[in-house]
Amino acid sequence: MEKTVIVAGLGLIGGSIAMNIKKNDGFKVIGYDEDRQSLELAYRQGVIDEIASDLFDMLPRADVLFLALPIAPTIKVIEELQNVALHKNLLVTDVSSVKNGVMAEAAELSNEYITFVGGHPMSGSHKNGFTAAKPHLFENAIYVLTPASDNNEGEGVACIKQLLSESKARFITLSPKEHDEMTAVISHFPHLIATSLVHQARKWEDTHPELRNLAAGGFRDITRIASSNPPLWQDIFFQNKHQLLPMLEDWIEEMSQLKRYLEMGSKEETLKYVTEAKVYRDGLPVKEKGAIPAFYDIFVDIYDQPGAIHKVIEILATADINIKNIEILEIREGITGVLRISFPSGREQEESANLLRSKNYEVVIEQ
Numbered sequence: 001m002e003k004t005v006i007v008a009g010l011g012l013i014g015g016s017i018a019m020n021i022k023k024n025d026g027f028k029v030i031g032y033d034e035d036r037q038s039l040e041l042a043y044r045q046g047v048i049d050e051i052a053s054d055l056f057d058m059l060p061r062a063d064v065l066f067l068a069l070p071i072a073p074t075i076k077v078i079e080e081l082q083n084v085a086l087h088k089n090l091l092v093t094d095v096s097s098v099k100n101g102v103m104a105e106a107a108e109l110s111n112e113y114i115t116f117v118g119g120h121p122m123s124g125s126h127k128n129g130f131t132a133a134k135p136h137l138f139e140n141a142i143y144v145l146t147p148a149s150d151n152n153e154g155e156g157v158a159c160i161k162q163l164l165s166e167s168k169a170r171f172i173t174l175s176p177k178e179h180d181e182m183t184a185v186i187s188h189f190p191h192l193i194a195t196s197l198v199h200q201a202r203k204w205e206d207t208h209p210e211l212r213n214l215a216a217g218g219f220r221d222i223t224r225i226a227s228s229n230p231p232l233w234q235d236i237f238f239q240n241k242h243q244l245l246p247m248l249e250d251w252i253e254e255m256s257q258l259k260r261y262l263e264m265g266s267k268e269e270t271l272k273y274v275t276e277a278k279v280y281r282d283g284l285p286v287k288e289k290g291a292i293p294a295f296y297d298i299f300v301d302i303y304d305q306p307g308a309i310h311k312v313i314e315i316l317a318t319a320d321i322n323i324k325n326i327e328i329l330e331i332r333e334g335i336t337g338v339l340r341i342s343f344p345s346g347r348e349q350e351e352s353a354n355l356l357r358s359k360n361y362e363v364v365i366e367q
């Protein structure tokens with residue numbers, strides 16, 4: 001029998017989820033969003049079968065509810081689920097980037113028909129909205145599930161995996177606390193720091209107008225994540241502030257330590273500090289989609305002459321290699337090569353590097 005799935009929030013994540021569910025037979029997908037344009041576009045594209053004008057009126061018909069709203073409205077909907085009159089089982093899951101608030105609200109639910117399984121697909125984009133949604137968004141990405149501890153959790157987890165079986169996501173199960181601690185370290189805190197670095201540069205530009213031209217290379221790389229959707233990140237910072245506040249304290253202490261090294265001329269300690277960071281960073285697994293979107297880049301040294309870029313592109317195009325992005329880096333410091341080419345996967349990255357090397361180009365693969 002056909003099952004009915006409601007996707008509430010048809011933005012980047014919800015739209016991509018709906019596209020994946022539609023790859024399976026036997027599911028009717030109903031979309032709900034406060035933005036009418038997104039709903040109509042999704043309907044016209046066949047990503048949803050029906051538009052819901054009111055989420056709660058539609059719920060008694062549903063078997064599964066995906067909450068792909070920002071975190072604060074997700075928590076509000078979970079709170080209101082308590083009072084919905086249901087006559088059949090409803091599996092509810094969410095996609096929020098922070099789990100503690102969502103799971104605490106879900107633990108309050110005593111509606112006997114509802115099973116709640118938290119979720120977080122760890123793949124995204126700096127773009128938002130339905131127009132940025134794509135069916136392959138979760139390919140090779142980790143999808144964390146945080147089941148509430150009740151008897152139906154196994155069934156709920158299996159159902160979500162089945163609904164998203166075409167997504168090629170890699171599911172793992174974590175406790176909400178583990179999830180929030182780890183994402184704070186490797187995603188939320190780096191985002192906070194990247195944002196502050198951009199502010200620092202912005203302030204220095206007042207006295208150094210050329211600064212934005214120098215910032216075209218490495219600075220752009222380490223602050224790339226600061227270009228993501230601001231309301232989403234405001235939501236994440238506040239939802240995970242219990243993890244972030246002590247980390248900020250540690251960071252401030254760490255910066256004070258570095259400041260002392262420089263003030264006191266402690267060259268050996270500084271070298272040790274920089275070396276230890278390099279060793280740890282080099283040992284991190286590469287080529288996986290993680291909390292911070294992965295890029296598969298190569299750096300190609302080219303002569304500064306007309307037609308040089310065209311030649312490289314032609315070699316790759318002839319071999320039918322798909323390029324995701326191409327950028328000319330203005331600054332060479334610390335990096336060989338001025339042409340950065342990004343690929344959708346490690347396979348294309350390696351193939352391109354080998355191909356260009358065989359044509360005598362100097363190519364560096366980013367580690």
Ligand SMILES: NC(=O)c1ccc[n+]([C@@H]2O[C@H](COP(=O)([O-])OP(=O)(O)OC[C@H]3O[C@@H](n4cnc5c(N)ncnc54)[C@H](O)[C@@H]3O)[C@@H](O)[C@H]2O)c1
Pocket residue numbers: 008009010011012013014032033034035038068069070071073074095096097098120121122123124125127128129130229232
């Ligand atoms: N963007 C990412 O990189 C990313 C990655 C993983 C998880 N998430 C999580 O996914 C969720 C959605 O993020 P997104 O990036 O898809 O955002 P988005 O802005 O692309 O989509 C959110 C959608 O929700 C709708 N919406 C917002 N408030 C609403 C409300 N009160 N009622 C009805 N509709 C409402 C918006 O109109 C929009 O279509 C968030 O909880 C976020 O934490 C985001």
